[in-house]
Amino acid sequence: MDCNEARPLLDANADHELPAPDAQRVQQHIERCDACQRESENLHTLSESLRAAPYHRAPASLRARIVAGLPGTDDAIAMTTQVPAGAAVKPPPLQRRWLAWIDSWLNGWRGPQGGFGGLGAAVGSNRLIAQGWLAALVVWLCAVAAGVTLSLHRPVEFAPFADELVESHVRAQVSGRDIDVISTDKHTVKPWFNGRLDYSPPVEDLAASGFALEGGRLDYLAHQRVAVLVYHYRKHVIDVYVFPEAGTGGTGRSTDGAAPATLAREGYSISHWNAEGMTWWAITDAAPDALSGLEAALKARLQGGERTEGG
Incomplete structure (x- = not known):
């Protein structure tokens, strides 16, 4: 393995996300390449810093604004904001999945190895960034839907x-x-x-x-x-x-x-x-x-x- 092959894998190697054979090949290259070794050490330092960084819970107002922009969640929002205190209300299954995803993203969900997934914590408190990510997600979903629609109207066998x-x-x-x-x-x-x-x-x-x-x-x-x-x-x-x-x-x-x-x-x-x-x-x-x-x-x-x- 040379530097061109190893460099794209250094991030995943630092987070222990590579399969064992690939991790072994990358490690062997790092041991004999000073430049890749320095890069790997920098990535390990950054990863440890992110793990040690404090978590900042996003304000409830940001969560409410994002949930309000999701399709089919108006009723659930109304229910959760109008029910008396202490009453247990469960949104429908699809809405619960959306809410769980938003909670984990806003609160800085960590990956299985605690790697760069924690980066979400740093941006969770920034409303503009959160709204930007949501807009990008909506655009991507629309693009996927358009692609599926065009494929369905195309004579595939022909x-x-x-x-x-x-x-x-x-x-x-x-x-x-x-x-x-x-x-x-x-x-x-x-x-x-x-x-x-x-x-x-x-x-x-x-x-x-x-x-x-x-x-x-x-x-x-x-x-x-x-x-x-x-x-x-x-x-x-x-x-x-x-x-x-x-x-x-x-x-x-x-x-x-x-x-x-x-x-x-x-x-x-x-x-x-x-x-x-x-x-x-x-x-x-x-x-x-x-x-x-x-x-x-x-x-x-x-x-x-x-x-x-x-x-």
Whole structure:
């Protein structure tokens, strides 16, 4: 262990909070490092000073102000302030837990080893600091609640596949190998997939609709090889991933009713649909309208029976 590893552990070591193996390694380093030894001694001195420091009970007015700001405690406060002297009143369980936490914090609760947990005693009597800590706690709880809410509204099962789709598209563009076979004439792209896949993807050139077929490539998505058709729309590239609807593992689960038909992710537009027994996923940096137009043109070509295998 060197200084970079030992320094972050010196505080916990001074309070005897490290597991035995880590504590032994830190102690061995301290014995042969003068700088870390001095730092450790300073921490031990500070810890002992804190243990010896007197406790100052926070005034009742501070406790009442903090409790008054907690949710759902108004009734309990009213009960505890209006009942006759000597009457025993217990707040509800949730409120009792809040009150116990406030009492222990304001009165300088010590950790099991009496370490820096006692620092709460020094700040317990300062109302401004106490209010600041309470405000920070409320902000943190609100942030956690917001994060949970966003997670619940996010299609969790679909998210990993969408991430993989974006990574595949970006990887192809950055590498400069977004096309394995160039569409130079009719019957070029579709035959190229023969023997490279266990299925035959439909291939259509939609240049008449503004989507020129530039070529195709193989990619690996959701633990399987898939065909990718590369179209150009104005100055944008559209990657269209094609694979059978059934028996597609993770991608098959992503094409059920729970997956949105269109969405935006990391600045990219993504769309999916089913046609000719295949599932089609399209991604581009163009506006979502481009994918809607490509989908309509492709479906019209397939349903119209004007198949031109290749490009």
